[in-house]
Amino acid sequence: MIEHDPPSPTRPRGVEHTARLLLLCESMSLELARLLPALILSTSMLACVAHDRMLDGGETSGDGDMGTGDGDGDGDPSSEACPNELFPAVSPAPENAAYPDPTLAVYCEGGEVIVESNGIPGYEFIPLTPNELAAIDWQWRFPVEGELAAETSEIPLLGPVGIAVNGLPVYGPNEGPFPDPYGDPVYNGIVDSCGGHTAMAGDYHYHTLLVECLSSGYGPDEPSPVIGFSFDGFPIYGSRGCLDAACSEVVEYVSGWVETGDPTTHAWDNHAYQGGDDPTILDPCNGHVGPEGDYHYHVTDGFPHVLGCYAGTATVNMGVGPGPMP
Ligand SMILES: [Zn+2]
Ligand SMILES: [Zn+2]
Numbered sequence: 001m002i003e004h005d006p007p008s009p010t011r012p013r014g015v016e017h018t019a020r021l022l023l024l025c026e027s028m029s030l031e032l033a034r035l036l037p038a039l040i041l042s043t044s045m046l047a048c049v050a051h052d053r054m055l056d057g058g059e060t061s062g063d064g065d066m067g068t069g070d071g072d073g074d075g076d077p078s079s080e081a082c083p084n085e086l087f088p089a090v091s092p093a094p095e096n097a098a099y100p101d102p103t104l105a106v107y108c109e110g111g112e113v114i115v116e117s118n119g120i121p122g123y124e125f126i127p128l129t130p131n132e133l134a135a136i137d138w139q140w141r142f143p144v145e146g147e148l149a150a151e152t153s154e155i156p157l158l159g160p161v162g163i164a165v166n167g168l169p170v171y172g173p174n175e176g177p178f179p180d181p182y183g184d185p186v187y188n189g190i191v192d193s194c195g196g197h198t199a200m201a202g203d204y205h206y207h208t209l210l211v212e213c214l215s216s217g218y219g220p221d222e223p224s225p226v227i228g229f230s231f232d233g234f235p236i237y238g239s240r241g242c243l244d245a246a247c248s249e250v251v252e253y254v255s256g257w258v259e260t261g262d263p264t265t266h267a268w269d270n271h272a273y274q275g276g277d278d279p280t281i282l283d284p285c286n287g288h289v290g291p292e293g294d295y296h297y298h299v300t301d302g303f304p305h306v307l308g309c310y311a312g313t314a315t316v317n318m319g320v321g322p323g324p325m326p
Contacts, residue, residue: 081144082108083235086226087115087165088215095124100135104167108144112315113229115140117167119204123213126192134202138167142315146233148295152285152309157182157268160205160319161307162230165214168196169205169319170228170236173304174267184267186305195305203319208305211238223250227299232312234287236297243279245291253288255300256281257308271303285309 084106092101102120106113119136127133140163155161158176160169175185176199185207191197194213196206211218214227215238224238243249261270273284282288286308287297299306 082106083113083144083226083229084108086235087167090117090122090166093121093123093125096120099125099133102166106167111144112141113144113233115163115167115229117163119168121168121194121196121204122166123194125204128190128192128197129199131198131200132202133198133204136201136203138169138319140167140169140231140317142229142231142317143233143312146230146235146295146312148311149232149313152311153314154309155307155314160231160317161310161314162228162236164206164209164228165226169203170209170306171205171207172307173207175207180265182267182269183265184263184303187263187267187303205319206306209236209238209299221250223247224298226296228306230297230307230310230312231314231317232310233315234296234312236299236306239299239301241298242291247291251280253280253282253298253300255286255302255304255308256284257303259303263303267303273308283308283311285311287311 087104087106090102090104099120100118102122103116103118105116108114115138117138117140119138120133125133140160142162155172157172157174159171161172162170164170173184173186174182175188175190176182179190180188185191185197186195191207194206194210195208196204198204209227211224211227215225218225218238220240222240223242224240226235227238228236230236239252239254240250241253243251256273256275257271258274259270260272263270275281275283282298282300285297286300286304286306287295289295295311297307297311
């Protein structure tokens with residue numbers, strides 16, 4: 001079960017190592033898998049995907065401390081930087097009566113944002129993989145204040161790289177070894193109309209994010225709201241943003257990655273970062289320093305859809321094993 005095609009040879013070094021460890025994690029006991037990330041952190045920025053089902057059943061209530069999510073963004077300057085108001089309250093979709101109601105709690109502690117969710121989306125779940133949707137006690141952590149690192153770092157080949165503002169995980173732009181080895185699941189049409197699907201453990205996760213699935217009240221010509229956070233603490237906006245501080249023009253930010261081959265398999269192999277002088281072209285991580293001087297990511301139509309790398313230093317978050325998608 002450990003024998004899978006190694007990830008692409010042209011993918012930056014370290015990835016193969018990461019993939020092997022991830023596969024290893026899948027077959028390990030809960031306790032061991034939880035220990036592993038700490039052991040390998042120094043050699044790899046790996047988000048070891050452990051079987052992280054919580055045993056204590058401490059459900060968080062969906063509505064208690066949620067902000068309104070109206071995105072006005074300019075409250076009391078002396079208030080804490082905790083971004084909990086950017087997470088809209090979650091509510092159940094009538095079509096999902098067979099599943100628990102979605103839950104979400106967001107708070108800050110010790111310089112970290114902590115997001116707890118049960119992994120159930122607030123819109124109709126439409127199965128696109130054989131994996132049934134399962135409630136999972138997620139707890140995600142990332143810095144309240146993202147800081148640009150001296151160098152960018154790779155996102156994990158598999159597993160979570162950040163979260164959407166509904167508390168559900170975002171994965172990178174490639175699938176696991178099956179059905180199309182490491183192919184782009186968005187390109188391959190195996191994500192739903194909100195950019196997500198379920199993996200082996202029933203864990204619903206995104207490979208791209210859509211404003212209309214995660215936020216409300218934003219017109220298509222307005223600057224996009226924050227719809228997620230990377231584990232390095234930087235926010236992820238939808239694709240539209242202001243071109244200058246006065247917002248004289250709202251533009252669509254685009255990926256600087258170009259297709260160099262067929263991304264049905266080995267998505268990373270078949271793209272290269274080209275960039276360009278146009279200010280709407282994002283950096284290799286799919287982010288930029290915006291007109292307000294703050295670094296953030298944008299979701300793009302094309303690869304890598306959400307993150308191309310981490311511009312800051314990511315907190316290692318465990319997930320459930322991404323595993324193959326039969
Ligand atoms: Zn996936
Ligand atoms: Zn921007």
